[in-house]
Amino acid sequence: MDRERLASALEECGLLLELKGENPFKTRAYANAGRIVRALEVEPAEWIESGDMPKTKGIGKALAEKIETLVGTGELPYLEDLRLEVPEGLREWLKIPGLGPKKARAIHLALEISTLGELEYACKENRLRDLEGFGKTSQAKILRGIERVRSHAGRFLQSVALEEAERLRTLLAAIEGVRRVEIAGSVRRRMETSKDIDLVVVAESPEAAMDAFAGDESVHEVTGRGDTKCSVVLKSGPSADLRVVSEAAFPFTLMYFTGSKDHNVAIRARAQSMRLKLNEYALEPVDGGDPPVCGDEAAIYAALGLAWIPPELREDRGEIELAEANTLPALLEIGDLRGVLHCHSSWSDGSATIEEMAEAARERGWSYLGLCDHSQAAAYAGGLDPARVIEQHVAIDELNARFAGEFTVLKGIEVDVLADGALDFDDETMARFDLVVASIHSRFGLPRDEQTKRLRRAVASPWVDVVGHPTGRLLLARDGYAIDLRAVLSAAVEHGVAVEVNAHPRRLDLDWRELAWGLPRGLVTSINPDAHRPEGLDDVRYGVGTARKAGVTPDRVLNAWPLARLQEWLGERKARAAATAT
């Protein structure tokens, strides 16, 4: 049993206990255990064998026993029983805004229904309206919520959420009397997907700020409004919350609503241990006395004996300890990028010429572009055969001659990894490239062992410099193929191969959690836009967000290196590969 499956099983226990109406702290203990497992550095079996498992904070006697059973037998009778007790459809109800475990349970018991469809029907039949604790308004709200669950599954890509958040920030900043406005929440932390958008403002007239926010034409519906908070649903799908606070409270509110929840809990516990109380308005001594003056987030962290923690790292994954020791990484910034690798042109499935792509990269201040069109096996994408490769290289040589050293197009390829792990070209053709990205585009359904073996074999090929979108996931659409990713990452480290962070907002693959696992083991990455048109180059911003979440510093990113260093690295690899091939 791997970490993911163990964590899911524990979290499912927590969820089912919640729906059963158990002690909320008990349910939290299971959810917490799930999080602990997901953040493990080792496989569960090793965790148990080493004897560390029962010693882990948050794992007591009961959880230790259940984890041993799960890992040992692959099953947990306790969970099986819970599943029988709680109908499956009930879990879906929790995605409906305003419907939590207590109310879901109350409806289930009173009306003896348990699916989304039944709930919808019950609302339309006015059966919720007459239930104790419910009414006409909440029935209508639940009905709208069901539609929302169906149409959007409740989460949105970072690209959608960030774009909307930035537009709203601009809108609010332009209002007279608005002194400060910032994006908070998971968008600020650059999560790969977000449920909603959070904004915090300081305004001379909160009314005016909320009026502008609620009245904007992008707003579909105003779902709540009080003295300090206004909630809306946007036409584009996400909901957005605006909070208006005083100048003095601003940094506290910003920090609070940036989260993550786990980070906040840990920070509050730290404050408590220092006899301080932290909330979204202030930091105050428990025993009275003057609260420390905090004009910005950095001052709040400083008052808690910590260095300022970049929002992307606030996930309670060790960042607080680093901040305490003042050893937080100097994270990659978008301005650190010197070029991009892995882009397509009209030679395969891109929509722009090589020159147009190169010019677009130049306009963005970069000095090189790794052109990696598809190889022949990707026939659906117009993959190049060996003859077309030679033609393309002539075209690139001509273009580079015109750039006269001011800009360089690298002769790359996104070579298909065939089902058995072999590359899509023979050594003669492979030897022609400056840069090789190896990706899987077919046979996603292979068994986990075979898929792992396949990609490990590709990583071990001396021609390969970078692994492309290593899991093949499409966010909110398709899970990645079954693979032992950490085995692949370990192989990449062993062979000095980089693993890309595919920056397409639908991919963000490699996942930041796995990248964070690889970094202390020596993993090198590359922020690859995988652009199929010039504007696609701007997707690197999402990849940079992902890299920052993982704690990536510029020295670990191929395309943050100056061209000379990159070429030296690629040249050495190619020389070794050529020697092996003969």
Add this chain to the structure above:
DNA sequence: GCCGTTTTCGGCCCGACTGTTTTCAGTCG
């Protein structure tokens, strides 16, 4: 369920908002 330098029971982060209620429980972040 877990935890413990006030330790084996009693607390576990905490405040705003909503919709239902005449004083509050549930949800959310």
